[in-house]
Amino acid sequence: MAPTKGNVQKAQQKAARRELQQRKAAAKEQKKKQKKGEVDCDETPIEVLLQQLEEEQRQRQINKTQAVQCEQPSPRAHASLTLVPSGDFLLFGGESFDGKKVRVFGDLFKWDMDKAEWRRLEAPEMPKARCSHQAVYHNDALYIFGGEFSTYYQFHHFKDFWKFDLKTNLWSKILVESSTQVPSPRSGHRMVVWRGLLILFGGFHDTGRDTRYYNDLYIFIFGENRWRKIEFPPHAHIPEARGGCIFIAVGDAILLHGGFAKIRDTNKRVQGKTFTDSWLLDLKPLAKGARTQTPNWEKIRNGGTPPSPRTGMCATGYKSSVIVFGGVADQDDGGTNLASVFFNDLHSFDMTKRRWYRLELKDGKKKNRKRQPCEQLEQAVGQQGLVEEQSNCENNADEEYSDGEENWKETFAYFDAKGRLVKLRLQDFSEVKQPLMPTQDDAPRRREPDNEPAVHGASLVHGNEKNADTTETLSSLSEIHSCVEAHNSAECHDTQTQPNGSPADATKIDAAPLRALETQKTPPLFSADMPLPRLHGMLCVRGSNLVLMGGIMELGSKEITLDDCWTLNLNKRDRWIRVLEGTMHEQEWQGADSDHESSNESDGDANSSSSGSSSLESDELDDGTSESDEEVPRRQGNVQRVRRRVQEEIQQLREQYDLDDPLETPAQGECLRDFFDRTRAHWIEKVSTAGNVERNSKELTREAFEAASARVSFIREPLHRIDELLRLDEDQAEEDDSPNDRHTGHALKRH
Numbered sequence: 001m002a003p004t005k006g007n008v009q010k011a012q013q014k015a016a017r018r019e020l021q022q023r024k025a026a027a028k029e030q031k032k033k034q035k036k037g038e039v040d041c042d043e044t045p046i047e048v049l050l051q052q053l054e055e056e057q058r059q060r061q062i063n064k065t066q067a068v069q070c071e072q073p074s075p076r077a078h079a080s081l082t083l084v085p086s087g088d089f090l091l092f093g094g095e096s097f098d099g100k101k102v103r104v105f106g107d108l109f110k111w112d113m114d115k116a117e118w119r120r121l122e123a124p125e126m127p128k129a130r131c132s133h134q135a136v137y138h139n140d141a142l143y144i145f146g147g148e149f150s151t152y153y154q155f156h157h158f159k160d161f162w163k164f165d166l167k168t169n170l171w172s173k174i175l176v177e178s179s180t181q182v183p184s185p186r187s188g189h190r191m192v193v194w195r196g197l198l199i200l201f202g203g204f205h206d207t208g209r210d211t212r213y214y215n216d217l218y219i220f221i222f223g224e225n226r227w228r229k230i231e232f233p234p235h236a237h238i239p240e241a242r243g244g245c246i247f248i249a250v251g252d253a254i255l256l257h258g259g260f261a262k263i264r265d266t267n268k269r270v271q272g273k274t275f276t277d278s279w280l281l282d283l284k285p286l287a288k289g290a291r292t293q294t295p296n297w298e299k300i301r302n303g304g305t306p307p308s309p310r311t312g313m314c315a316t317g318y319k320s321s322v323i324v325f326g327g328v329a330d331q332d333d334g335g336t337n338l339a340s341v342f343f344n345d346l347h348s349f350d351m352t353k354r355r356w357y358r359l360e361l362k363d364g365k366k367k368n369r370k371r372q373p374c375e376q377l378e379q380a381v382g383q384q385g386l387v388e389e390q391s392n393c394e395n396n397a398d399e400e401y402s403d404g405e406e407n408w409k410e411t412f413a414y415f416d417a418k419g420r421l422v423k424l425r426l427q428d429f430s431e432v433k434q435p436l437m438p439t440q441d442d443a444p445r446r447r448e449p450d451n452e453p454a455v456h457g458a459s460l461v462h463g464n465e466k467n468a469d470t471t472e473t474l475s476s477l478s479e480i481h482s483c484v485e486a487h488n489s490a491e492c493h494d495t496q497t498q499p500n501g502s503p504a505d506a507t508k509i510d511a512a513p514l515r516a517l518e519t520q521k522t523p524p525l526f527s528a529d530m531p532l533p534r535l536h537g538m539l540c541v542r543g544s545n546l547v548l549m550g551g552i553m554e555l556g557s558k559e560i561t562l563d564d565c566w567t568l569n570l571n572k573r574d575r576w577i578r579v580l581e582g583t584m585h586e587q588e589w590q591g592a593d594s595d596h597e598s599s600n601e602s603d604g605d606a607n608s609s610s611s612g613s614s615s616l617e618s619d620e621l622d623d624g625t626s627e628s629d630e631e632v633p634r635r636q637g638n639v640q641r642v643r644r645r646v647q648e649e650i651q652q653l654r655e656q657y658d659l660d661d662p663l664e665t666p667a668q669g670e671c672l673r674d675f676f677d678r679t680r681a682h683w684i685e686k687v688s689t690a691g692n693v694e695r696n697s698k699e700l701t702r703e704a705f706e707a708a709s710a711r712v713s714f715i716r717e718p719l720h721r722i723d724e725l726l727r728l729d730e731d732q733a734e735e736d737d738s739p740n741d742r743h744t745g746h747a748l749k750r751h
Contacts, residue, residue, distance in 0.1 A: 046154040053106075053128055053149075060124070065169035067119040073109050075563035075583060077552050080135035081538035082142060084166065088112050089540070089547075090142055095131040095150065096561050099591020104129040104149050108164065113542070113579065123171050127162045132187040136198060138222060140166045143174075143198065148187040157185035157205050161220075174225070181227040183218045188243030192254060194283055196222050197290055199254065204243040204261070209668050209722075210660060213241035213261040217281075221290050230294055238297045239279050246315040248322045250351045254281040255322045257349070260311045269651050274329070276309050278302050278349075304356035307347045312535025318546070318570060322349040323359070325548060328535040342533035342553055346568075361530075362573050530576045531566045544571050549580070558589045639732050646729045650722055657718045664711060665719075676708045683708045 079094025089111040095104045106129030108121045133147025142164040148155045159182060161174040176182060183189075189203030198220035204213045215238060217230040232238055245259030256279040263273050278300050285293040307313065310327035317323075324347045331339045346359035531537075534551030541547070546568040553560050564582030568575075659665045663682040666675040676683065683704035688695075695703070 044151075046149065046151060046156050049151070050128065050149065050156060057126065057128075062122050062124050065121070065123045067110065067121050067169065070109075070118050070120045072118055072563070072580065072583075073105075073107070075550070075561040075587065076105055076131075077536055077550065077561050078131035079105070079538065079550065080133060080144070081540060081549055082135050082137050083540045083542055083547075084137055084142075087114070087542060090135070090137075090164075092135055092142070092144065093130050093133055093147065097559055098587070099559070099589045100152070101590070102151050104131055106130065113547075121164075121169055123169060125173075126171050127160065127173075128158070130158055133158070134189055134191040134200070136191050136193045138193045138196075138198070142166065143191075145191060145200065146183070146186050146189055146203065154208075155206065157187055159183060159185040176226055178226065181218075181229055183216070183227065183229075184214075186214060186243075189214070190245060190247030192247060192249040194249050194252075194254075195287065197286060198222065199249070199281075199283075201247055201256070202239075202242055202245060202259070207668060211262055213243055215239055215241040217295075219286070219290060224291075228291065232294065232297075236297070237299065239277070239299075240275070242275055244311060245275065246313060246322065246324060248315050248317045249283070250317045250320060250322060252283050252287075253351060254283065255279075255349055255351065256281065257315075257322075257324075258307070258311065258313060269648070274309050274311055276302065276306070278306070280351075280354075300354055302356060303354060305347070305358045306349075306356040307345075308343075310341075310343060312552075314537040314539040314548075314551070316539045316541050316546070318348075318541045320351050322351065323539070323541070323546060323570075324348070325539055326531075326534050326537055326551065340554065342535065344531050344533040359573065361575060531564070532562065534562055537562075541570070542567075544569060546570055547579075557591065560584050560587060643729055643732045646725050646732070650725050650729075653718045653722055657715050659715065659718065659722070665715065666712060672709060672712055675712065676705055679708065680704065 073091060074096065076094030076096050080090075080092050082090045082092075084090060091109040091111060092107075093105055095102055097103075106126060108126070110119045110121055111117070112119075127144060128149060130147035130149055133144055135142055135144045137143075144162045144164070145160075146158050148157045150156075161176075161182070163172050163174055164170070165172070183200055184205060186203035186205050189200055191198060191200045193199075200218040200220070202214050202216070204211055206212075217232075219228050219230065220226070221228065239256055240261065240263075242259030242261040246255060246257040248255050257275075257277070259275045261273050261275070262270050264270060280298045280300055282296040282298065285295055307324055307327065308329060310329040313324050313327035315322055315324045325344070327343050329341045329343075331341070348357050348359055349355070350357065531548055532553055534553045537551035538549045539546070547565065548567075549563075549565040551562045553562060562582060562584055563580065564578065564584065565580035567577045567579055654660055663679050666672070670678070680701075684700050687703040687707055688700055
């Protein structure tokens, strides 16, 4: 019996539906594998990439050292810039990110600033390409330790130690007798040189499943070619584990300030923590015996005007002070609102007075100082929140780093809900200004101080928050002299124009350079007379000049790798001088500009792929629908809520099954045999104390292996569930693509 026409149509529809489901399932599986690095030539497994690097080095046709004159290196972040006694700079390593691909560098450059010459130093043997390493100079040699090689989804930490001889231009890998004393693989650590000793602190190591931060302290004795780990007593008061902190040696002490780490909060959830504490490490005991003596940690009060809470600061030592520049602060209310504040202000810490100062550019005019208004305010409001302002009102003798106090007669001060002192300068409200980049009627408006003669530190704010509260990262409202707010969902519109050469051009970062980066054009990018706000810049002191080079800034969803260079005479401190213009305005961002654009691109792909299909296919394709402007924020909120639930479930599984214990949990990709070999002593000790029956070594080993096998079987399902949740979180992260994801995922993963 021949099939009826209706049955034929139903069969065709069923076959079409089955084919569509198979196609969507295959695409989803392909996407998951691509995220795991299993497919796609753009995401080759990192072990293969490292083997390719080794093979390329073996095939290099360089039999002798050579210094090849070249142009300025391409933009790179997380590199190292080291000043040598000749006055030249050595630039090594780093990485760049264009929105899709991560490129890691392993070349070494020498820069003669006076002659404006760059030379690439090539040698037969060189370290692997890396970033987030540390480099120091000692006795005609450059020393490099650690770092990482990364792709978009993968990274590999190093623990190799290299020396570059400046006399022979040769690299050599430093090998020590006792490998047990060598610091573990890490990134984001800090190193300094003091009296023939290399001192290393902190950092982190990410296994892909969890991240471990360190607060260990190592010294390398150059004369003996040996590492030593400093062991502190259990009751000793030492800094918490962290990475990306300030760690600068001045005299016989090291200043440690700030840093970042992921820790458990009161609800036992993993949260990022930005440190604001300061410590001094007394190195004098090491002078009596580096092999036996132990330096002393001392936690100190942040007296004066310390930097606001932030990460990504760069620092260097000068005379008896530590100078700090820039950084970024993320404000997240736990929901859908996020604002990132980038800074370009200067602070210094006087090691003798143990006080912080905010460095302003001098205008050559003396400012009036009157203590009486401060004292009256103190009597009126008591001692709450006046620690910082009392220090500012003191008549400091160090004129080089303190420009004095603002005129309190022209200032209104009050305490906010969190007990912080907020100052409002009345002259800032003498005239109502139009917003620089309006987005909505209730968007925050920019304040422009009148008659501001000096160029002050600026901040760059971006995020998806309509009214970003920046009081948590700015010590007072009067410090906001130049602030630009860029919203992910709005374009930048310049509603004000000023005559060329007017004083206002020198007091703020106008919309022209920001719009230049947003539109990928080349209008006057460098109209400002001071460096752009940034994080992870490279800072040195050459003579009496502060040298700032490179760093990272973000405009909306775009990450800009800076390669400009600025100098500031620390004796005059009157103006910044741009030495290298940089090529930031020439960079092309390959990633999505925003969530809406990414969504539209995926919508277009889905619609084009489904063209010519039946109406049934169009109904079943979820990606074929378009979103209105009102639906985008709602979708973002839903995505972030899903991600929070995913993270909560992951954390619950980790706590319920104790998966954060490396002795009880296999590492990623570790088989049962390797897991037992690594933790054999732990399991033998565990089974030996479980019963009173005497057993020989063979029986203990067998029972220990059975216990380890039972543990692996017990946690197999939770680990599988965590892998599924991580893949789901990656899918949601790609949909979200918020600045917070970029900070925790790529741009700020090396705090």
